[in-house]
Structures are given as structure tokens and as C-alpha cells.
Amino acid sequence: MGILRFIFASIVLRFKNQIIFRGSFFLKFLGEIAYIVIYFLFFQIIFAHTESIGGWNKGMVFMLIGSAGIVFSIFSALANAGAGSIMHLVRKGGIELMFLKPLPAPFFILFRFASIADLLGLLVPLSIFIYGLRLYGSINFIPLILWVISILISFFIYSSLHLLLGLLSFRFIRISGLYWMLGDFADLGKYPNTIFPLFLRNFLLYFLPVLMVSNFPVLIYVGRFHLLFVQIMQLALFVILLFIFFPIARRIYQGAGTYEIGA
Amino acid sequence: MRKYIEASLIDIKISFKYRLNLFLNSTMLILPLLGYTFLFRILYTSGVSLENYSLRTIFTYYFWSLLAYNTMPVYAYGDITHNIKSGALSYFLTRPMNFLLYYYSAISGAALIWVLTNGIVLIPFLYFFRTLFVVPNILDGMIGILFFLLGFVLAVLSGFILQLTSFFVGDPYGYREIYGWVLAIFGGSIIPLDLLPRVFLHLPFKYFYYIPAKAFMGELTHIPLLFIEVVLWIIFFWGVTMLIWRKGLKKYEAFGG
Numbered sequence: 395m396g397i398l399r400f401i402f403a404s405i406v407l408r409f410k411n412q413i414i415f416r417g418s419f420f421l422k423f424l425g426e427i428a429y430i431v432i433y434f435l436f437f438q439i440i441f442a443h444t445e446s447i448g449g450w451n452k453g454m455v456f457m458l459i460g461s462a463g464i465v466f467s468i469f470s471a472l473a474n475a476g477a478g479s480i481m482h483l484v485r486k487g488g489i490e491l492m493f494l495k496p497l498p499a500p501f502f503i504l505f506r507f508a509s510i511a512d513l514l515g516l517l518v519p520l521s522i523f524i525y526g527l528r529l530y531g532s533i534n535f536i537p538l539i540l541w542v543i544s545i546l547i548s549f550f551i552y553s554s555l556h557l558l559l560g561l562l563s564f565r566f567i568r569i570s571g572l573y574w575m576l577g578d579f580a581d582l583g584k585y586p587n588t589i590f591p592l593f594l595r596n597f598l599l600y601f602l603p604v605l606m607v608s609n610f611p612v613l614i615y616v617g618r619f620h621l622l623f624v625q626i627m628q629l630a631l632f633v634i635l636l637f638i639f640f641p642i643a644r645r646i647y648q649g650a651g652t653y654e655i656g657a
Numbered sequence: 658m659r660k661y662i663e664a665s666l667i668d669i670k671i672s673f674k675y676r677l678n679l680f681l682n683s684t685m686l687i688l689p690l691l692g693y694t695f696l697f698r699i700l701y702t703s704g705v706s707l708e709n710y711s712l713r714t715i716f717t718y719y720f721w722s723l724l725a726y727n728t729m730p731v732y733a734y735g736d737i738t739h740n741i742k743s744g745a746l747s748y749f750l751t752r753p754m755n756f757l758l759y760y761y762s763a764i765s766g767a768a769l770i771w772v773l774t775n776g777i778v779l780i781p782f783l784y785f786f787r788t789l790f791v792v793p794n795i796l797d798g799m800i801g802i803l804f805f806l807l808g809f810v811l812a813v814l815s816g817f818i819l820q821l822t823s824f825f826v827g828d829p830y831g832y833r834e835i836y837g838w839v840l841a842i843f844g845g846s847i848i849p850l851d852l853l854p855r856v857f858l859h860l861p862f863k864y865f866y867y868i869p870a871k872a873f874m875g876e877l878t879h880i881p882l883l884f885i886e887v888v889l890w891i892i893f894f895w896g897v898t899m900l901i902w903r904k905g906l907k908k909y910e911a912f913g914g
Binding site: 425428440570589 | 836
């Protein structure tokens with residue numbers, strides 16, 4: 395309950411801060427949705443020449459672009475800045491303050507820059523998802539509920555992955571290159587998993603699950619309900635890994651710098 | 658001149674200080690290229706074709722355009738904004754040094770390293786996909802390098818314009834992302850411009866990624882005309898940069914010591 399209260403308070407504070415710079419916020423918002431619009435156009439051009447991509451029809455592909463956009467937009471709005479801040483906290487010595495809070499430190503770090511205003515960015519991928527849904531043909535209530543659950547699990551899987559990666563900064567300090575790399579891998583999430591060779595597909599589905607978080611919600615919607623169980627197992631694995639590695643990382647940690655306000 | 662060469666060398670040294678980050682950054686090239694490769698491979702094996710592109714030419718196009726995308730400094734240097742906002746610009750103004758030329762040299766040094774590291778990372782990748790890559794002949798290679806260098810100058814000037822707007826708006830962060838996406842689509846790094854409406858081929862952004870890629874592929878026609886056009890665009894962008902720089906300096910204020 396404390397965590398929820400904290401997340402809510404963070405969101406309200408951040409929102410107040412953002413609306414001071416409305417112009418900048420609006421342009422940033424446009425920038426964030428631009429990539430989804432561009433890939434929407436890209437796949438429109440592709441589908442002018444074909445009926446399906448690797449067994450995925452046009453409706454499913456647009457549901458995929460929409461779903462991937464939704465998961466990454468939620469992450470970007472609520473957890474991206476927080477997850478990315480771990481290495482700065484380690485480097486500038488601010489991480490000790492996080493340990494002192496009466497909340498689990500990983501969650502505190504993850505959600506400390508949560509921004510509800512950035513959730514506006516969901517409108518575009520949601521529209522693309524609905525467009526794909528209508529092309530697909532049938533809108534069913536139960537699969538839609540399962541899709542929503544799958545999207546939420548995808549968000550938590552992707553956030554946990556960032557947290558796990560962030561733990562490396564306790565040892566190596568500067569790991570921004572790894573975050574860029576993860577972002578580049580996540581960009582592959584807009585493709586149907588079937589286009590990739592088996593080894594790479596499995597790697598991106600289960601080890602670095604960027605395809606799982608984007609593809610599975612759609613596959614669950616179209617009837618492969620057992621994949622929801624796979625997603626839950628994946629999330630459970632990541633949470634267990636966090637519980638194992640976070641205390642280890644904390645033991646390894648040595649102040650790498652001097653505390654800087656705002657770190 | 659020596660101080661500007663020194664600026665290049667300093668940036669090369671800075672790049673090497675974070676070697677791992679430098680190599681990890683090259684995934685910006687490899688991973689999108691992998692995505693396009695597998696996507697088009699599955700499309701072409703199922704009998705689909707895109708206008709005049711074969712699987713080999715589309716792979717080669719994305720290879721060159723993404724290499725340009727990963728190397729062209731379209732954001733110039735974030736330090737320019739930082740210097741203007743923090744007042745550190747005064748250090749440059751009180752020394753016998755051209756601020757923009759200094760950053761042009763620094764960016765050139767860094768870009769040289771980006772090309773080299775990307776090249777190293779690309780060798781095993783190209784070997785793996787060697788059957789898909791169309792190797793340019795010497796003449797096409799030279800024309801490609803020429804247009805790549807001209808595109809580079811245009812990209813730096815475009816980046817300068819972006820960063821120098823901080824004289825007026827404080828921080829270009831708000832529109833930095835949208836600027837990047839506009840250049841990516843209008844420049845041809847996401848979709849080849851000849852697959853889009855013809856209007857895209859009349860904009861200067863084609864010189865960032867599309868024209869260098871097509872030059873390396875030996876598919877450019879009217880090369881002298883394109884050369885004159887890009888030089889005129891460079892002069893125009895340089896004029897705009899100078900205008901913003903002069904207007905900006907008149908507006909510039911720095912506080913503190």
C-alpha cells in the first residue's frame with residue numbers, strides 16, 4: 395500500500411512540474427509518438443505489396459505495433475527515467491538515500507520519476523491497436539481482458555529487465571551503453587517473432603524478452619492463451635533474480651562519487 | 658589551425674576513454690539492420706518485391722543508409738547548448754577561437770572514430786550476409802565517399818542550427834526527438850525515399866542518408882546536378898547558422914563568475 399501511495403504522490407508531483415513547461419512537454423510528446431507513426435507508415439508500405447509477414451496478417455501486425463507502442467510508452471512514462479537513474483545514483487553517491495527510504499529500494503528507484511502526463515503518448519499506439527483489431531475482424535471481450543493483463547505483465551517484465559541491467563552499475567558504474575543496446579533490441583519488438591531465425595527468436599523471446607513483451611499480448615488475443623502463463627513465469631523469474639541479485643549488488647557497492655543534489 | 662586539430666584529437670581520446678560504450682553504441686547500426694534483413698528476407702522468399710529493389714539491393718541500401726544514420730552528426734554536439742545555457746560560451750568568446758569551427762573539428766574527430774568502430778563491428782556482420790551485399794566498384798565508392806562527406810557537412814550545419822536555437826528557447830530538448838525522427842524519415846533511413854511520394858526527393862534531408870547510400874550502390878543519375886544542389890544547400894544552411902549565431906550572440910547573457 396505504501397508503494398502505491400508513493401507512486402501516486404510521485405506522479406502528482408511530476409505532473410505539476412511538467413505543466414510548468416507546457417510547450418516543451420508537448421513537443422517531447424510529439425517526438426515520442428512520431429516513431430510509432432513512422433512505423434505505421436512503414437508497414438502500410440510493406441502491406442501494399444503483401445498479405446502477410448511470416449504468418450502474421452495485416453490486422454495482427456498493426457495490433458503488434460500498437461501493443462509494442464503501448465508497452466514501451468507505459469514504460470517510458472512510468473519507469474524509464476527511474477530505471478536509467480540507477481547508474482547516476484551509484485556514480486554520484488545518491489544511492490544510499492534510496493536505501494534509507496521505508497520502501498523497497500528497487501521499486502522506489504523505478505517509479506521515482508513516474509509521469510502521468512507522458513501517458514498521453516498511449517493515445518497513438520492505442521489507436522493503431524484498435525485499427526489492427528478492426529482489420530483482424532473480431533473483437534471479443536475475454537481475449538481483450540487477457541490482452542490487457544498481458545500488456546501489464548509485459549510492462550513489469552520489461553521494467554524488471556531494466557532493473558536487473560541497472561544492478562550491473564553497482565560493479566561497473568557507467569553502463570549507459572548497455573541501456574542503449576537494450577533500447578536497440580527493444581526496437582526489434584515491432585516485428586513478428588516468426589521473421590527471426592530460431593536461435594535469435596528464442597533469445598529475444600526468453601532471454602532478452604523484447605519479443606515476448608510485444609508479440610505475446612497479440613498472440614494471446616488471437617487465442618494462444620497459454621502464453622499468458624509463460625509470461626507470468628518469466629516475470630516470476632525476473633522478480634526472483636532481483637531478490638537474489640539486489641542484496642549482492644548492495645554488498646558490492648562502494649561510493650563511487652560525492653553525493654550531488656538532484657542525482 | 659593547430660588548435661582545431663587539437664580539438665579533434667581530444668575528442669578522439671575522449672571516445673577511446675569509454676571504449677565499451679563506443680562498441681555497444683554500434684548496436685544502433687547492427688540491430689536495425691538485422692531487423693530489416695530478416696523482415697525483407699522473409700518477404701522476398703515469399704515472392705514479394707518492392708518496386709525496383711531486389712533482396713540484395715534493399716539489404717545494401719539499408720546497410721549504407723544506416724551506416725550514414727549512425728555516423729552523421731545531425732545533433733552536432735550537446736555541449737553547444739550546455740555552453741550557451743551555462744554561460745561557458747564566454748570562455749570561447751574571449752579567446753582567439755571560432756566556437757563553431759572548434760565544435761566542427763571535435764565532431765569530425767568523434768565521427769572518424771564512429772566510422773572506424775562501426776566498420777570493425779560490421780566486418781563479421783557483412784561476412785555472414787556476404788551473399789546479400791552488393792560491393793561497390795571503385796568509382797561508385799569514391800562518389801559515395803564524396804556525397805557522404807558533403808552530407809556530413811550539411812548534417813553538422815543542421816545540428817548547429819538545432820543547438821543554437823538554445824540562445825532563444827533555453828533548451829532544444831523538447832523538439833530534439835521530433836527533429837531526429839523527421840530527419841530519419843525525410844532522410845531515407847527508415848524507408849527508401851524512392852518508395853515515398855516524390856516530394857521527399859526535393860528536400861535537403863535526402864543528402865543525409867538516401868543520396869550517400871544510392872551513390873555507394875552506383876544508382877545515382879545526374880551526379881553533377883546533385884553535387885551543385887548539395888553545395889547550394891550547404892551554403893544556405895551555413896547562412897542560416899551564421900544568422901542564428903549572430904542574432905543569438907546579441908541576445909546572449911551570462912550571469913555569475
